[in-house]
Amino acid sequence: MARQLKLGAVLMGVGGPGQHDVWKDDEIPGDASVDIDWYIARARQAEAALFDLVFIVDSAFITPDSPPHYLARLEPLTLLSAVAVSTRNIGLVATVSTSYNSPFNLARRFASLDVISRGRAGWNVVATGDGGTAANYSRDEHFDHPTRYSRALESVRIAQGLWDSYEDDAFPRDTATGVFVDPDRQHRLDHRGEHFHVRGPLNLVRSEQGHPVIFQAGNSEEGRELGGAIGEGIFTHHPTIDEGVAFAKDIRDRAAANGRDPEGIVILPGVDVIVADTDAQAREIEERRRTDRDFAKDLAQFGRPFGWHDFSQYDLDAPFPDVSHIGHGNFGSQTTRIVEVATAEGLTLRETVRRFSGPLPAPFVGSPATVADRIQEWFEAGALDGLNVQVTVPSAFARFTDEVLPILRARGLVRSAYESDTLRGNLGLPIPRNVHTAARERTATLTA
């Protein structure tokens, strides 16, 4: 079968960063971000449209100025466990930080979601770039950038090791012989690494898909290295097709350098699709979102990737200030890009805040036919393997599922039925071999 687009739905009840007013929409309950029924309804909407996965973003640090969706939200794993028993095929991807969770707990909770959902769990591994979070976890200072990524990589390796604690035939449960477990099929990990030591075994079996699928989203040098090392799905965003192609090549090259199959990686840019009856109407909606904004709220959020630096202290109409004295190089790729653009173009602070607030530059804006054409163009150029579509207003999401997807389906570019009950099955990813089973079979071959 020809390669087809993979589809994720980013569930953001009352709006993501920069979306100050989404909560006012009549279709969205004001408490959508804490209403499990809203999440279940949206997941079922996405499942009815044969999406591969729903995706939950997360953060743990808030102030009174935080965007509405951040102020109060359900914890991703409890949220998705409730969604798991209310759906059948759709994947369930939770963002959880390796900076403030122990690897054993991470491995256990994702394995539990994976078993509960019968093989539909995914983990978006983040290294928590938000400097405010440390103070919620008995730390005076945030881990520095390289340490965060080094902990992330080690955490994922530990989790993958723990997920192989039991071989698939570990539980004979034979009432005749009285054998419940085969002790030779249960394995300790005995990991001793730079940041953690973990004995194991994990007290859970593998699910129908073997391991939860590992997703990664960071775009810094360390983030891309992590993606190349362990990412099976990559969440990203690039404003042009050429940048998307270059990014995809870079990630696949890094994967190959890690001895991995570069084609075994699914790249899903996060996009805000805007569909209207005509291209002009869609562009008008996009323009309104860009201009009709509360500058004070944008300014308050602007400092977030700079470790919550207070930009209100500067003259808004002077050139973008020198912030090289803050952060000690610990910030990610986002701040680097902001400073580069502001400097290169000689922007004022006000202009910079305006440029980098509001909707991301959106290539997928237009009539259903236009949006379908653009998606096909990006897909065929190799700039993406699918899309991670932000879902807020249900009727706007329905325009994508009911008007754009049928066009792409008629062209054979999206599925007409789920191929599998597992997330790996639908994404076309292989089930990881259990390392202990593989080692045993190698030994058997050598001694045969």
Place this chain on the structure above:
Amino acid sequence: MARQLKLGAVLMGVGGPGQHDVWKDDEIPGDASVDIDWYIARARQAEAALFDLVFIVDSAFITPDSPPHYLARLEPLTLLSAVAVSTRNIGLVATVSTSYNSPFNLARRFASLDVISRGRAGWNVVATGDGGTAANYSRDEHFDHPTRYSRALESVRIAQGLWDSYEDDAFPRDTATGVFVDPDRQHRLDHRGEHFHVRGPLNLVRSEQGHPVIFQAGNSEEGRELGGAIGEGIFTHHPTIDEGVAFAKDIRDRAAANGRDPEGIVILPGVDVIVADTDAQAREIEERRRTDRDFAKDLAQFGRPFGWHDFSQYDLDAPFPDVSHIGHGNFGSQTTRIVEVATAEGLTLRETVRRFSGPLPAPFVGSPATVADRIQEWFEAGALDGLNVQVTVPSAFARFTDEVLPILRARGLVRSAYESDTLRGNLGLPIPRNVHTAARERTATLTA
């Protein structure tokens, strides 16, 4: 209304400690401990019988010798979140350790379950007495006993503080004025204690019951102190009515000494109820469980409360060995009692293992009428406020719900309908006042 019995169902798919053979029962799927459908079905069975709560025990350290239920099991919070959306009234109580989870994560995950279930969450606070667990969490040594309890108390206080981060009127969500959140109704915690510092606020609202209900089960001096300080529900076990009465009085006295309402505590002994057509038949079942045992498996498990001390090194038929050199006084009340009984009665090691393995001494064994009479006797004597019934074989549980409960219901001792949709409402516990709302109202009164 007269005081009525409160009822918990301990869901133990393939059998708890000492229950080596429960998994062989035809009614139990061999993978019950990892089968979410089994848990949902049992929770619905308990809810149909108007139980107050289901209860999930937990541990994270296993060996090949662990009891079947421990070898592979779902993580309690993901498990109960799936049960939450599959039930309507029954409480959902998860065991989670304060030794290997950060207070912020604990507060957040329980708050999330509480919001998802619309006010039905409970937290059984444990301080992890199992010495093997440390090695899964990058620690070479287990926290000592006083430290474990001191961390537990501080963790609960932090969680309770974080659960009040938002006052109930914090979210006007007023589309006319454009006010989503009232910043004066969001509160930081700024906790700096002996073990933790936590800034807050928590990014979740309070549920319909205000806070998750706090349960506690430890029986050592420190455990009882913790129960007196923060326990709203107490899980326990005492072999005689007099010991049960003395324990209840002790806990209520400690609660009063903490300035709490001693009647605002629900004491639920964990029991294995055995119901048969006649008393003789029920006693026969109990006797078979006590004698028909695999001694090797009992011996392997016997070392667990002694920090997994290996008792197979001793002569089984010599007097119980001197183990005063191990543990450094870090063990709980269980080992103290074992050593006391073995010494006082001059038991051999074999006799001691036999005495303390297998079913707990069970006062609730007999025909439906006998069991109902015994429960009423213990209840009216003040030895319990209800029962925490272990659920393994569904038909055995049905004998309790369908034959014993109707007798107690006819006597007005158990409910005929749920009083509430929340766990607090059904247990008769008050909704905690938000501390910030209370402080504001005090100030308003003083300045009026």
